[in-house]
Every structure is written in C-alpha cells, then in structure tokens.
Amino acid sequence: MTKRAFKDKVYDELSKITKAMGNPHRLEIIDLLGQGPFSVEQIANHTGMSVANASQHLQVLKNAKLVSITRDGNFILYSLAGENVFNAWAALRALGIVYNAEVEKVVSDFRKGYGPIESIDAEALVALLEKDRVILLDVRSAEEYKRGHIHRALSAPIDELSSILKTLPKNKTVIAYCRGLFCVFADEAVALLKKKGYKAQRLYEGFPDWAAKGYPVTTK
Amino acid sequence: MTKRAFKDKVYDELSKITKAMGNPHRLEIIDLLGQGPFSVEQIANHTGMSVANASQHLQVLKNAKLVSITRDGNFILYSLAGENVFNAWAALRALGIVYNAEVEKVVSDFRKGYGPIESIDAEALVALLEKDRVILLDVRSAEEYKRGHIHRALSAPIDELSSILKTLPKNKTVIAYCRGLFCVFADEAVALLKKKGYKAQRLYEGFPDWAAKGYPVTTK
DNA sequence: TAACTATTCAACAAAATTATTGAATAGATT
C-alpha cells in the first residue's frame, strides 16, 4: 500500500463521519438525541420529517457509528453512540456561532420576538443554586423532565406554566431552561414570567449541554 | 417566522460547516493547513489533486468560513480561519478513531510495515525534555521546520536523516515527530534509528496537535 | 503599460444524495 493509498483510505473513512453530519436533518436528530433515546416516529414528529425519511437518515447516522439502537417492546430507540458525539456536535455548533455571523444572526433575530431576554451560563447558575437564591424551572414536557433534569429543577411544561406560576413566590429570581441553544421554550417562559411581574432569566444553553459538562443531573 | 422555519434555518446554516467538512479531500486540506499557510499549488501537490480541483475545494472551505486567505506576492496563501477549526477537526478525528474501528485498523495496518513502533504522548515528552533525557528530531522538511517547530527540536528531514544520524550520541533516547497522526515520516525515522542501534520512539501526534494544545513552539 | 502567472471560473458529464411512495420485514403482542 502506497502512502497515497493509505491517506486516501484514512481521509475517506473519516469523511464518512463528517459526511453523516453534513445534512441539516441529521444535525437536528443529533441535537435531539442529546436529550436521550427516541423512537423513529418520535424523531420524525419532533423534526417534521416523514417516518421513512427519518429512518433513512438514522441509517446513515448508524452506519457512521454516531448513533446506536436498543429495543423497547415494539419500538426501536435511537441514542447517541457516546457522549463524545454530543461533544463533537457542540464543538461544531460553537464553531458555527463564532465564525459564521449568519447563525448568530438567525438566532438573535428570532429571539428578539420575545423581547429582551437575559441569560446566564451554567457556572453562574451553579453558584446561585448553592446560595438557594433562585427558582429553577424545566419548561420542557413532563416526559422529557422524567428522562432527566437539572438537580433541584421543578417541572413546568411551557403549556402549563401560567397555572404553575401562581404557586411561585415573587421574591426569588426565576431561571428557565429547555432543550438547548435552538429551543425557544425558555424564551417564551421568561417573557411570560416578566409580564407577570417576576424577575426572570434563561439558562443560555439547554439540558443536554448542562449534562455534557458534568453538572448534577437527576431523574427523581 | 415560525419555530419550524427558524430551526430549518439554523440547522441549515450549521450544516454548511459540516457539509464543507464532509469530503475526504477537504479534510486532508484542513489537516495540512494545521501546519500553516500554503498556496493553492502547494496544497494541490501535497494532496495529489489538480490545481483547479484544489481551488474549488478551497472555495467551499472559504465559503464555510473554515479557511481564510492572505496574499504573498503572486501567491494566495490559505490558512485555517482560527485555532477552533483545528480543534474541531481533532475532535472529529478522535471520534472516528474511538467509534469507527475501521480507521484505527487502516492506520495500524499501515504502520505495521515499519515494525513495532513505540510512541509517547505530548505530556510525557514535556517531562523528558525538562530532564534533558532525550534528543528530539523534527523529521519534516526543512521548510516546515522553519515555519515553526517544537522548542528544542533539531531539524532532521527524513531524506537527510541517515547523514545527520552520525552526529547523534547513542546514550540518549531519540524521539521523532512529524506532521500528524496520519504522517508516517516519524515511523520511518524510528525504524531507521532502531536499525542503527538507537533507542527511538515517535511522538504519537504531530506538530499541529502539539501547538494546538498550547505547548511551547518556536521558529528559531 | 505590457507581460506574466497563480488562481478562479464556466461548462460539462458522471456520480452521489435526497424525499416520496408503497411494499416488505422483523419482532412483539394476543
């Protein structure tokens, strides 16, 4: 085997991974699977794709060893093949946000629709939680909360927020978090909370990022 | 703008980056540019592509903001757009090596051609250099050495190694390094050194990885 | 200003990727 043939083979193998990531639907699937395992139909619903199409994209991800499967009754559940996969996705996402102004612009333009939303990062939240100075709300669905959530967070699905809200004391700041950087449930929640007279902020990133950084997570 | 349209736009923008990385030639270019700036023709020669083809791939990388250009006389020099780019590439490469046995296999099969080569990592090399226990050889070309090399390394281009070798004392271990994980100059060097009776090892990764990790680098 | 030259572009054909449709399959229920 010549050096050239060797290099061709190596870069070709590695490009199978980047190729598998080189499609918007598949990036969204990877982002979603950061939450935990999902069935094909759930993935299709979350991403607005047909089941057959989602299945085919999942095959591509599986062949690239980026996702793995387990079976639960009639359902096949897809998960990320390891935490490295989410980390690599997070690194690429960061790359996009730093070097490609377009990504930043799309996100900030869309978020402006909810008014000016303050956000804090994971480190700051840890400090506030330790001092017991804040109420932390998980505004994803009840099911997602059950899969895993930030330690000490209360479940407050965005649809039910307005009724839950009445039970919250107004003397503490409320922090809301959701699925990730590209999920706007937390923005919606903060906008509603502020309208009702609360001091509110969103966690900059979402649950999968929090978990990937090794901060405390629980299912109870 | 609906949530769906927002997500479509975000993932579409981000996929431009992963798409740009989703091609073996372009990965090889990114890997090469980890060494420093190169002209289109140099890139074409190093990768075995035609100049026009290399140019087109470079346009793709440039549009994705992964590389940037500077001009030097008649030549246009391409560089990585920032160190994040090399780090993202390194993360993907690591992902490939961990999850895709095929990559590991191709590399180790090819290297077996040079016999059993021991390698050490960057951290271990730092310790050995501090104790002045080793001779460190940069076996890339003289020109690459001049662009930048590991502090205290001697230039020993692989072609000239056998003559340089005569000047080296035999009481110290020799460590050789080259362009990266997929470069076999260091393996060749170690094989030759061992044949001549030296104790020799290769640095596991290459110069760009060393530099990306923030270890000391010099051009003098 | 004229000549030169590294790089890019345009046009083409071949190959690969994509979404949709509807049928096939594997595996769990009953």
Added chain:
DNA sequence: AATCTATTCAATAATTTTGTTGAATAGTTA
C-alpha cells in the same frame, strides 16, 4: 400460530456534488 405494527427497504425522480478541461481573471512584476 396468527395478527399487528414499528421500522426498513426498493424504486423513482429531482437535486446536488464531484473532477476535468480549457478559458478568463485579477493582481504582480518587469
């Protein structure tokens, strides 16, 4: 064992990506 059902597959057409060829371009040098 028969039925049911989530998932996968096969076939298709539309779109995108790729490498080659040769010409065009922009910017430097003389």
